[in-house]
Amino acid sequence: MQKTHLELTQVGISFPTEKGPFVALQNVNLHIKKGEFVSLIGHSGCGKSTVLNIVAGLHQATAGGVILNHKEVTEPGPERAVVFQNHSLLPWLTVYQNVELAVKQQSKGKKTKAEIRDWVEHNLALVHMSHALDKRPGEISGGMKQRVGIARALAMQPEVLLMDEPFGALDALTRAHLQDSLMEIQAQLNTTVMMITHDVDEAVLLSDRIVMMTNGPAATIGEILTVDLPRPRHRLQLADDPTYNHYRHQVLSFLYEKQRKVEDLGSKRAEKQQQKTQASA
Amino acid sequence: MKILHHPAFHQWQSQFSSTLFWRKQLKQSLLTFSGLLVFVLCWQLASSQIQTSLGQFPGPTQAAAQWSQLVDEYQAEQQREDAFYQRQLERHAALLAADPQAELPNLPYRARPTFFSQILTSLQTVLTGFVLASLIAIPLGILIGLSSNLYQVFNPLIQLFKPISPLAWLPLVTLIVSSVDLSAAWGSRSFVVSVCTVMLCSLWPTLLNTAVGVSQVPQDLLNVSKVLRLSWWRHLRIIVLPSAVPMIFTGLRLSLGIAWMVLIAAEMLAQNPGLGKFVWDEFQNGSSNSLSRICVAVLVIGLLGFALDRLMLTLQRKVNWDKSAVSR
Ligand SMILES: Nc1ncnc2c1ncn2[C@@H]1O[C@H](COP(=O)(O)OP(=O)(O)OP(=O)(O)O)[C@@H](O)[C@H]1O
Numbered sequence: 022m023q024k025t026h027l028e029l030t031q032v033g034i035s036f037p038t039e040k041g042p043f044v045a046l047q048n049v050n051l052h053i054k055k056g057e058f059v060s061l062i063g064h065s066g067c068g069k070s071t072v073l074n075i076v077a078g079l080h081q082a083t084a085g086g087v088i089l090n091h092k093e094v095t096e097p098g099p100e101r102a103v104v105f106q107n108h109s110l111l112p113w114l115t116v117y118q119n120v121e122l123a124v125k126q127q128s129k130g131k132k133t134k135a136e137i138r139d140w141v142e143h144n145l146a147l148v149h150m151s152h153a154l155d156k157r158p159g160e161i162s163g164g165m166k167q168r169v170g171i172a173r174a175l176a177m178q179p180e181v182l183l184m185d186e187p188f189g190a191l192d193a194l195t196r197a198h199l200q201d202s203l204m205e206i207q208a209q210l211n212t213t214v215m216m217i218t219h220d221v222d223e224a225v226l227l228s229d230r231i232v233m234m235t236n237g238p239a240a241t242i243g244e245i246l247t248v249d250l251p252r253p254r255h256r257l258q259l260a261d262d263p264t265y266n267h268y269r270h271q272v273l274s275f276l277y278e279k280q281r282k283v284e285d286l287g288s289k290r291a292e293k294q295q296q297k298t299q300a301s302a
Numbered sequence: 303m304k305i306l307h308h309p310a311f312h313q314w315q316s317q318f319s320s321t322l323f324w325r326k327q328l329k330q331s332l333l334t335f336s337g338l339l340v341f342v343l344c345w346q347l348a349s350s351q352i353q354t355s356l357g358q359f360p361g362p363t364q365a366a367a368q369w370s371q372l373v374d375e376y377q378a379e380q381q382r383e384d385a386f387y388q389r390q391l392e393r394h395a396a397l398l399a400a401d402p403q404a405e406l407p408n409l410p411y412r413a414r415p416t417f418f419s420q421i422l423t424s425l426q427t428v429l430t431g432f433v434l435a436s437l438i439a440i441p442l443g444i445l446i447g448l449s450s451n452l453y454q455v456f457n458p459l460i461q462l463f464k465p466i467s468p469l470a471w472l473p474l475v476t477l478i479v480s481s482v483d484l485s486a487a488w489g490s491r492s493f494v495v496s497v498c499t500v501m502l503c504s505l506w507p508t509l510l511n512t513a514v515g516v517s518q519v520p521q522d523l524l525n526v527s528k529v530l531r532l533s534w535w536r537h538l539r540i541i542v543l544p545s546a547v548p549m550i551f552t553g554l555r556l557s558l559g560i561a562w563m564v565l566i567a568a569e570m571l572a573q574n575p576g577l578g579k580f581v582w583d584e585f586q587n588g589s590s591n592s593l594s595r596i597c598v599a600v601l602v603i604g605l606l607g608f609a610l611d612r613l614m615l616t617l618q619r620k621v622n623w624d625k626s627a628v629s630r
Pocket residue numbers: 036037038043045064065066067068069070071072106237
């Protein structure tokens with residue numbers, strides 16, 4: 022791992038809404054080294070996808086900025102690939118064509134037809150989708166769509182891989198397999214990965230650092246946990262590892278003690294009730 | 303016998319052999335048929351109650367009789383035309399026999415318009431006007447849908463022009479067309495007037511629906527396009543057009559329906575050749591058969607409108623990526 026390569030400085034964003042601007046993120050500071058695997062974890066709606074979209078260049082930060090390889094990020098670029106939260110495959114293209122589109126776009130005529138075909142098929146084989154090359158997204162399951170989305174991003178051979186809950190809709194077995202493949206690919210290519218997840222085990226198993234976000238509005242980074250486990254990591258060995266369990270515990274305690282969401286709502290309701298009773302009294 | 307082992311064949315076979323499939327087909331045709339039967343019966347009953355200045359209102363039987371009358375007239379006209387050219391050939395032969403260098407006068411036959419030639423004229427006119435309108439409306443709609451600024455510019459204009467009746471356009475179009483010198487390539491003046499009127503009225507549904515379809519591409523897909531950094535052209539071809547196709551066709555079908563209605567009205571009002579003129583002439587003619595003939599014409603107008611819509615539906619099925627989406 023070398024010097025900083027992806028840098029978020031004082032990033033904030035506010036969306037214009039009917040009720041005035043809505044500040045979704047504030048003061049997000051994060052330095053990521055080349056080849057690092059960073060997970061974003063936090064409660065639903067806190068702004069994880071928004072952070073990812075800013076890094077992808079799909080949203081513009083309204084405060085601060087993102088620097089990648091010494092250049093400010095203002096738009097999507099060839100060195101970044103995105104796995105979208107809702108897979109976002111083009112429904113009128115087949116599984117094969119969806120991946121092929123990305124490969125063609127990325128290679129810009131540098132690959133021959135046969136090379137493109139091989140590369141597309143290789144990446145689809147990686148996610149176990151070789152049996153459905155000619156199916157349309159409407160004809161495959163949600164988990165399968167997500168796998169095609171992953172293959173599409175991997176096939177672009179990005180320097181930075183941005184993944185929004187990539188394994189959310191998968192069964193445990195496929196998920197484990199894909200997690201292992203991802204670790205392998207990432208180690209091989211030294212890809213920088215930013216991954217959003219809701220799964221604490223997944224975060225600890227895969228990440229070098231886990232970024233835990235506070236609840237919105239005006240969400241920011243609450244804590245950053247460095248996961249110092251040797252690689253390659255094996256899920257079975259780690260299951261009984263005390264350090265691993267210690268990390269798990271830390272993430273869980275952040276999510277369920279320091280950023281309790283349900284409790285918040287409950288206390289608000291109690292407050293309202295109190296006001297009501299006061300008003301009626 | 304390879305085909306017998308093809309999976310598609312098995313599917314086909316199982317679909318057709320299943321009694322459920324046949325029951326469904328039978329039920330559908332029975333329902334369709336009973337609808338038609340009720341209509342014909344009502345027509346028959348109602349017609350016997352209505353007395354007009356031209357005698358009793360015709361029922362289905364009188365209309366059917368006039369239909370075969372119209373077919374006969376058409377065939378007679380065909381025979382006259384054949385005979386005319388036959389005579390011309392004979393005259394040419396005679397002239398050549400007298401003098402091998404003789405100049406041969408080639409006279410065209412001046413056919414009297416029959417019911418069927420009027421149908422053909424109307425169909426040609428409506429399709430020309432509709433195709434021209436679509437050629438303008440689809441590209442313009444795409445541009446308007448892509449740019450919210452252009453949308454702001456054009457939207458008031460579209461809202462202004464859309465509700466204008468074809469009958470209001472007609473005098474303006476007629477005057478403009480008659481002031482312009484038309485070369486023979488354009489066809490007759492009345493054809494141009496009809497085509498322009500059809501165009502002006504059938505432009506708007508396609509234009510609006512295309513613009514809306516293009517502007518409603520899901521954000522997710524727009525994000526994909528951005529991340530893949532598709533060029534403007536590829537973005538249009540790969541992302542925008544496929545997702546706008548259903549809306550474009552909704553517009554096209556509305557436009558074609560309007561075009562057909564507008565054309566008949568324009569032909570009646572402007573006395574331009576076509577089915578509308580046929581109806582108007584029969585109305586003016588006022589013979590005992592006129593009402594039956596008008597009934598036939600009205601039914602044919604309806605049937606042709608229906609056929610045109612089916613044509614668009616077939617085209618939509620061909621073009622649309624989602625074969626299951628298009629149903630009725
Ligand atoms: N375009 C937008 N306009 C207005 N508000 C937005 C917009 N996009 C996101 N938000 C708001 O920003 C906040 C963060 O949204 P975001 O999608 O980043 O959440 P998330 O952490 O990814 O949630 P989840 O885990 O459910 O995917 C939410 O409150 C959302 O309502």
